[in-house]
Amino acid sequence: MVIAIAVLDLERAREVASRVVDPEIPVLTIADLGILRGVSADGHRVVATITPTYSGCPAMLQIAAELRFALGAAGFEDVDVAIAHDPPWSSDWITKEGLEKLSGFGIAPPGGEIVCPKCRSGSARVVSRFGSTACKALMACTACGEPFDHFKDF
Amino acid sequence: MSEPIISTAPQGAPASDLSDPVRALVAHADDNLVLAQRLGEWISRAPELEEDIALGNFALDHLGVARALYTHAGQLEREERTEDDFAMRRPEREFLNVLLVEQRNGDFAHTMVRGLLFDAYQVELWADLSGGVDSTLAGIAGRALKEARYHLLHTSSWVIRLGDGTEESHGRAQAAVDALWRYTAELFEGAASEYHDIWQKVVGETLDEAQLQIPEDPYQRSGGRRGFHSEHLGPLLAEMQWMQRSHPGLEW
Numbered sequence: 471m472v473i474a475i476a477v478l479d480l481e482r483a484r485e486v487a488s489r490v491v492d493p494e495i496p497v498l499t500i501a502d503l504g505i506l507r508g509v510s511a512d513g514h515r516v517v518a519t520i521t522p523t524y525s526g527c528p529a530m531l532q533i534a535a536e537l538r539f540a541l542g543a544a545g546f547e548d549v550d551v552a553i554a555h556d557p558p559w560s561s562d563w564i565t566k567e568g569l570e571k572l573s574g575f576g577i578a579p580p581g582g583e584i585v586c587p588k589c590r591s592g593s594a595r596v597v598s599r600f601g602s603t604a605c606k607a608l609m610a611c612t613a614c615g616e617p618f619d620h621f622k623d624f
Numbered sequence: 625m626s627e628p629i630i631s632t633a634p635q636g637a638p639a640s641d642l643s644d645p646v647r648a649l650v651a652h653a654d655d656n657l658v659l660a661q662r663l664g665e666w667i668s669r670a671p672e673l674e675e676d677i678a679l680g681n682f683a684l685d686h687l688g689v690a691r692a693l694y695t696h697a698g699q700l701e702r703e704e705r706t707e708d709d710f711a712m713r714r715p716e717r718e719f720l721n722v723l724l725v726e727q728r729n730g731d732f733a734h735t736m737v738r739g740l741l742f743d744a745y746q747v748e749l750w751a752d753l754s755g756g757v758d759s760t761l762a763g764i765a766g767r768a769l770k771e772a773r774y775h776l777l778h779t780s781s782w783v784i785r786l787g788d789g790t791e792e793s794h795g796r797a798q799a800a801v802d803a804l805w806r807y808t809a810e811l812f813e814g815a816a817s818e819y820h821d822i823w824q825k826v827v828g829e830t831l832d833e834a835q836l837q838i839p840e841d842p843y844q845r846s847g848g849r850r851g852f853h854s855e856h857l858g859p860l861l862a863e864m865q866w867m868q869r870s871h872p873g874l875e876w
Binding site: 522524525526527528554555556557558559597598599600601604608622624 | 674677678680681683684685686687688689692754759760762763764766767768770771774777778
């Protein structure tokens, strides 16, 4: 006997989940950031697993809510968002595309030399080790004077 | 330096009945929660905007670590308490944080010296726990380690600036070291004893560079890990827990 059950379209769920953007850096998706660890099925339930960036990042709650909303709107009725702490997130997990998007958005990306997003000079000083979000430090270009955010190596 | 004299805080069983792994998680979570609450008191009161943001970020990091550890502790114990049960619905006697983190902020030098003493300890603690067999704890510790190193970079550079600064800033920084040194031996009770030497080296080198002296008085206070606290924790908890105590179960 064949029992007809609705098979979860996980490929589609992954695609929907990977398009969710970071609420504080909206040019980046959670896939670009490397915090979307996986989308799997648990019976009829879709489980999206994410890894927090910084311990105190207030965006995580918002990201979990956005994931539920996006998957719900795409027709996935039963959604769970799981948090995986191990291994801890690293800024090395940001994709190449993500690094380019950051740069284009005016945020100096992590990994390598800190370059002024305006004049491309490689000389900058730290104005504040803590910037507008936990993941950024505030810099100032010593060549053109432009203040800019640096996404910290973490 | 002579052996520290540990004060004889009241003896007796802790008020809470926790298994050892849960107890350790709760103790570390309590350190982070109480320090987060203290650091949050600086918001809008720091000497400059950048420091306001820095102290607010420190507080958020510590709060995030506390939340993750409480959640993990709740999953390990049978009662399955939530992070809010641990943070908002336990009395003072069940808090297991060290006395250092509950001490009042004092002036900016006082907060930076407390930060140096505690951050240098946490760097060693998280480095150790990040290699443990409990993979969730290892992950939380691995992330916290990177944060603690960044905190230490900040607090140690401020201690050096203040200690090796003006007569006024030096005096305030030295007064902070004198007031807080008595709470440092407690950090290394139990399993953490193995980090004491490396901590002493890191802190000693920073204080040397800052032209600050470790006080001669070897008297050390203890008791926090067993739930015996100084007079400062009660008012902190009263403020933090007030809403849940007045309106149990209240949610945003």
